[in-house]
């Protein structure tokens with residue numbers, strides 16, 4: 325069996341196989357989206373597929389560092405909404 329690549333959660337810093345993580349992407353257009361396919365173009369950051377990590381990520385604005393830009397509260401709210409909608 326092939327070993328899955330390990331990704332580190334930006335919230336809890338734990339490494340987990342990629343397929344257990346949620347990928348958040350900042351697209352070349354500057355949009356930040358929850359990427360369920362893992363194939364969207366852009367800079368990606370990984371968060372556990374866990375409401376606590378998502379919430380922590382939003383509360384502490386952890387994606388700002390991952391993407392190197394300051395994201396608005398609305399963007400974080402949108403990420404949380406997308407997460408809740410599709411899980």
Ligand SMILES: [Zn+2]
Pocket residue numbers: 333334335336337338371372374377
């Ligand atoms: Zn986590």
